Amino acid sequence: MTSAMPTIPPEPTPLSRPFWDACREHRLIMQACQDCGELTFYPAHMCPTCGGGHLKWQELSGRGRIHSVTTVYRPAAPVFAGSVPYVIALVEVAEGPIMMSNIVGPGALEAKIGDTVDVVFEDLAEVTLPRFKLPGG
Amino acid sequence: MSLRSDSAVAIAGVGETAVGNLPGTHSTELYIEAARRAIEDSGLAKSEIDGLLTTASVVDDNVRHHMVIAEHLGLFCKTLCDTLRTGGAAFGYAVQLAQWAVQSGRCRAVLVVSADNLLSGPGAGHGVTAYTELGAHSLEFEVPFGGHIPSFYALVAARHMHEYGTTEEQLAAIAVACRKHAALNPAAQKRTPITIDDVINSRRISSPLKLLDCSLISDGGGAVIVTTLERARDLKQRPIRVLGTGQAQSYYHMGHLAGGVGLPRERKGEFNLTSTVQKVAGRDAFGEAGITPADIDVAEIYDSFTITALMQFEDLGFCKKGEGGAFVEGGRIELGGALPTNTHGGLLSYAHPGMPGGIFHLIEGVRQLRHQCGPRQVEGAQTALVTAVSAVASNHSVCILGRD
Numbered sequence: 001m002t003s004a005m006p007t008i009p010p011e012p013t014p015l016s017r018p019f020w021d022a023c024r025e026h027r028l029i030m031q032a033c034q035d036c037g038e039l040t041f042y043p044a045h046m047c048p049t050c051g052g053g054h055l056k057w058q059e060l061s062g063r064g065r066i067h068s069v070t071t072v073y074r075p076a077a078p079v080f081a082g083s084v085p086y087v088i089a090l091v092e093v094a095e096g097p098i099m100m101s102n103i104v105g106p107g108a109l110e111a112k113i114g115d116t117v118d119v120v121f122e123d124l125a126e127v128t129l130p131r132f133k134l135p136g137g
Numbered sequence: 138m139s140l141r142s143d144s145a146v147a148i149a150g151v152g153e154t155a156v157g158n159l160p161g162t163h164s165t166e167l168y169i170e171a172a173r174r175a176i177e178d179s180g181l182a183k184s185e186i187d188g189l190l191t192t193a194s195v196v197d198d199n200v201r202h203h204m205v206i207a208e209h210l211g212l213f214c215k216t217l218c219d220t221l222r223t224g225g226a227a228f229g230y231a232v233q234l235a236q237w238a239v240q241s242g243r244c245r246a247v248l249v250v251s252a253d254n255l256l257s258g259p260g261a262g263h264g265v266t267a268y269t270e271l272g273a274h275s276l277e278f279e280v281p282f283g284g285h286i287p288s289f290y291a292l293v294a295a296r297h298m299h300e301y302g303t304t305e306e307q308l309a310a311i312a313v314a315c316r317k318h319a320a321l322n323p324a325a326q327k328r329t330p331i332t333i334d335d336v337i338n339s340r341r342i343s344s345p346l347k348l349l350d351c352s353l354i355s356d357g358g359g360a361v362i363v364t365t366l367e368r369a370r371d372l373k374q375r376p377i378r379v380l381g382t383g384q385a386q387s388y389y390h391m392g393h394l395a396g397g398v399g400l401p402r403e404r405k406g407e408f409n410l411t412s413t414v415q416k417v418a419g420r421d422a423f424g425e426a427g428i429t430p431a432d433i434d435v436a437e438i439y440d441s442f443t444i445t446a447l448m449q450f451e452d453l454g455f456c457k458k459g460e461g462g463a464f465v466e467g468g469r470i471e472l473g474g475a476l477p478t479n480t481h482g483g484l485l486s487y488a489h490p491g492m493p494g495g496i497f498h499l500i501e502g503v504r505q506l507r508h509q510c511g512p513r514q515v516e517g518a519q520t521a522l523v524t525a526v527s528a529v530a531s532n533h534s535v536c537i538l539g540r541d
Contacts, residue, residue: 005283007281007282007283008280008281009281010276010277010278010280010281011276011277012277013277016277040398041392042275042277042278042390042392048398048399049398049399067296067395067410068292068293068295068296068299068395068410069292069295070288070291070292070295070343070344070345070346071341071343071344072283072284072285072288072291072342072343073340073341073342073343073344074285074287074340074341074342074343075283076265076266076269076280076283076284076285076288077266077269077283077285078266080283083283086283088282088283088284088288088292088343089292090292090391090392090395090410092396096396097392097396097398098391098392098393098395098396099278099392100275100278100279100282100284100391100392101282102282102283113295113296113299114299127281129281129282131282
């Protein structure tokens with residue numbers, strides 16, 4: 001396995017810390033509204049759908065579908081220069097929210113809208129990033 | 138006209154610096170030069186200006202940016218003064234605020250000014266990174282995955298192509314039209330004509346966008362003076378009326394934009410990655426102006442990327458959703474076509490210094506209606522549409538101008 005694409009690491013906040021801590025444990029979690037049932041991502045202080053204030057972390061299936069996808073040739077910053085071309089996608093997780101991530105692994109450069117993907121956790125020194133791979137990738 | 142003539146508002150003066158690569162210049166210096174030129178163009182006494190709106194700077198920002206610029210200009214007492222931080226759309230919101238301030242009698246004349254040295258300041262190749270580091274995108278949930286503005290607009294373009302069959306050649310037609318117009322504009326940064334093939338074969342940036350689908354990075358600045366139509370009629374230039382304005386803003390994170398997060402369930406799907414709140418800004422601007430897209434003689438459409446412009450033709454009602462690709466083909470948006478667009482060259486070929494980018498669209502709209510554009514003049518133009526978009530298809534503004 002090749003080494004994971006490096007990153008500009010996120011700086012977790014008290015609100016988002018559970019999400020990043022769960023990634024470190026290779027679990028994908030999001031907040032579920034206890035009032036309307038909608039899931040929310042990124043971490044929020046209230047449910048942006050119904051306004052309810054009772055959000056509870058919930059573990060997800062890790063399955064998703066590509067909502068849109070691009071292959072990046074011009075790196076966003078020097079830290080990404082060694083990784084081009086790399087693939088950025090908006091992934092609609094099975095439970096609803098759409099999150100930005102990377103598609104990695106075999107076939108990533110051919111990933112297309114509508115493809116089913118599965119989360120894969122890539123451990124970097126500073127953070128574990130939730131990325132996605134094609135089935136069998 | 139829905140506005141009473143005694144509350145009508147006009148643009149009385151415009152001015153800009155040279156654009157392109159201006160090494161050795163400073164953001165504030167460009168701000169002041171643009172402002173001085175607009176004041177001089179209008180013939181207004183500086184002492185009559187009681188409103189100032191700036192749009193900050195990527196290179197040399199200050200939490201009190203508007204105060205710094207006011208001091209340099211010697212504008213002591215203002216009844217409206219602020220720094221707008223809505224990115225490339227900020228000048229559009231500034232014009233609308235100025236319109237309201239003048240209409241309500243709170244200001245006599247408002248100076249809207251925007252400048253930066255985004256090319257020479259950070260150095261070639263670093264402008265996009267500088268913008269990203271400022272928090273132009275989510276530093277926690279987007280930037281770690283290697284995203285930048287071109288890649289985010291690429292996600293929009295890919296989705297539009299998926300949903301509507303839009304082609305790379307159709308996107309390229311917008312870049313070709315802008316360059317064709319820039320070739321007629323001695324002030325433009327890029328003037329060598331290009332073809333569809335040139336765009337398609339240019340360096341890949343983030344699929345499906347190539348280098349020539351992407352706007353320039355530049356130094357430069359521009360300014361406009363907004364006052365009452367009545368006052369403007371006594372000044373040096375033919376007044377250009379502000380017939381209608383509109384603004385609408387959605388979201389920061391691309392996932393929220395795509396998912397319409399927060400919309401009531403019955404309105405889900407009304408807005409998404411390829412259908413933006415520019416629909417609302419356009420509805421309000423056209424409603425206030427009392428005209429329709431068919432009445433527009435010249436369009437200055439914000440073109441940070443080819444896809445940015447393409448979707449606006451749809452969202453503003455020049456064509457149906459999904460038909461933007463066909464709309465821009467066949468020279469329709471070129472001089473001589475039904476809707477000449479970005480007659481100065483746009484962000485794709487004239488200049489894009491970051492925050493100020495679209496102010497050149499507004500200045501061009503004014504000059505087109507003054508009939509001062511020489512070889513790129515749209516003959517007899519009576520109405521112009523000027524738009525701005527920032528924060529990746531999420532912050533929108535529309536301004537409709539009319540010749541007095």
